[in-house]
Amino acid sequence: MTDNNVRRQVLYSGIQPSGRIQLGNYIGAIRNFVLLEKDYDCLFCVVDLHALTIRNLPADLRRQTMELAALYIACGLDPKQSIIYCQSHVPEHAELAWVLNCYTYMGELSRMTQFKDKSSRHKDNINAGLFTYPALMAADILLYQTDLVPVGADQKQHLEITRDIALRINGLYGDVFRVPEPYIPKTTAKIMSLTEPERKMSKSDEEDSFVAILDSPDVIRRKFKRAVTDSLADIRFDPDNQPGVSNLLSILSATSGTGIDALVDELAGRGYGVLKERTAEAVIEQLKPVQDEFARLMKDKAYLADVLKENAGRASVLAQRTLRKLYKKIGLYQP
Numbered sequence: 001m002t003d004n005n006v007r008r009q010v011l012y013s014g015i016q017p018s019g020r021i022q023l024g025n026y027i028g029a030i031r032n033f034v035l036l037e038k039d040y041d042c043l044f045c046v047v048d049l050h051a052l053t054i055r056n057l058p059a060d061l062r063r064q065t066m067e068l069a070a071l072y073i074a075c076g077l078d079p080k081q082s083i084i085y086c087q088s089h090v091p092e093h094a095e096l097a098w099v100l101n102c103y104t105y106m107g108e109l110s111r112m113t114q115f116k117d118k119s120s121r122h123k124d125n126i127n128a129g130l131f132t133y134p135a136l137m138a139a140d141i142l143l144y145q146t147d148l149v150p151v152g153a154d155q156k157q158h159l160e161i162t163r164d165i166a167l168r169i170n171g172l173y174g175d176v177f178r179v180p181e182p183y184i185p186k187t188t189a190k191i192m193s194l195t196e197p198e199r200k201m202s203k204s205d206e207e208d209s210f211v212a213i214l215d216s217p218d219v220i221r222r223k224f225k226r227a228v229t230d231s232l233a234d235i236r237f238d239p240d241n242q243p244g245v246s247n248l249l250s251i252l253s254a255t256s257g258t259g260i261d262a263l264v265d266e267l268a269g270r271g272y273g274v275l276k277e278r279t280a281e282a283v284i285e286q287l288k289p290v291q292d293e294f295a296r297l298m299k300d301k302a303y304l305a306d307v308l309k310e311n312a313g314r315a316s317v318l319a320q321r322t323l324r325k326l327y328k329k330i331g332l333y334q335p
């Protein structure tokens with residue numbers, strides 16, 4: 001965080017340490033975070049408390065938390081500048097979430113599509129945390145007087161409820177929270193599933209449908225070889241009629257930096273095999289520096305632990321400010 005007189009806008013993002021980060025997250029989100037660091041005071045959180053809303057093996061959760069922190073750094077984010085930290089290390093998140101729960105209505109929470117979706121997919125574990133998930137997410141964002149939150153379509157509703165809660169409390173007690181806005185990235189390459197190119201690429205689908213950031217070159221080649229195309233035998237960018245081929249072109253363009261039109265010209269008359277190979281190699285090349293740096297960081301657990309500890313301290317100082325102000329305004333006696 002910079003200390004000059006002009007306040008830079010605060011940008012906040014969180015990722016759950018559950019499952020693997022895939023190419024769509026990388027191209028659509030994390031890769032662009034590096035550019036945001038220049039313009040905003042950024043916080044990148046490993047939201048481990050949110051991950052408790054589904055059952056994890058403790059050892060998996062611990063490892064995935066370390067891995068996600070390492071991945072943020074491996075992608076080029078600077079933990080001296082941005083605050084890269086772990087949610088459970090900053091107790092103010094859970095404290096604020098409780099208060100926000102008391103200003104959030106059952107009706108609002110019942111309307112959340114993510115709750116409806118997750119509770120229908122995990123019928124055996126519809127816990128209260130899953131229901132109040134949005135209040136914890138609102139706490140993450142509001143604690144830091146956040147201006148901007150990069151959100152994909154699936155998280156828009158959560159940002160909306162965050163704004164509603166902030167406005168409600170500000171309305172009752174005067175300005176406590178800055179009301180955050182969505183940050184819509186300029187480049188929006190949407191990465192689709194390799195096996196069902198009508199659907200968004202997702203780590204919760206079958207293994208061959210997505211590329212994980214940490215997949216080896218061989219696995220990446222195999223997945224692209226198996227990617228679904230069509231029988232038109234013509235390389236064109238036409239997502240409606242040729243979703244598979246168009247998705248490969250999008251991925252190739254996003255990873256090679258060459259525009260889609262130029263790629264279509266260049267590959268005209270070539271087979272889909274060539275397109276798949278070219279795309280696989282571009283992805284491998286793009287991910288290589290990230291994978292190398294990730295491997296190096298994972299060997300240096302002491303460094304990662306230090307970074308997380310120091311950054312939790314930086315986050316806590318900011319979070320305390322907001323929490324103290326709120327406690328005072330709502331009438332919690334503070335000696």
Ligand code: TRP
Nearest residue numbers: 012013014015016047137140141
């Ligand atoms: N709910 C987000 C997701 O599942 C993760 C998240 C938690 C988050 N807290 C956040 C995202 C704060 C942005 C800001 O993707």
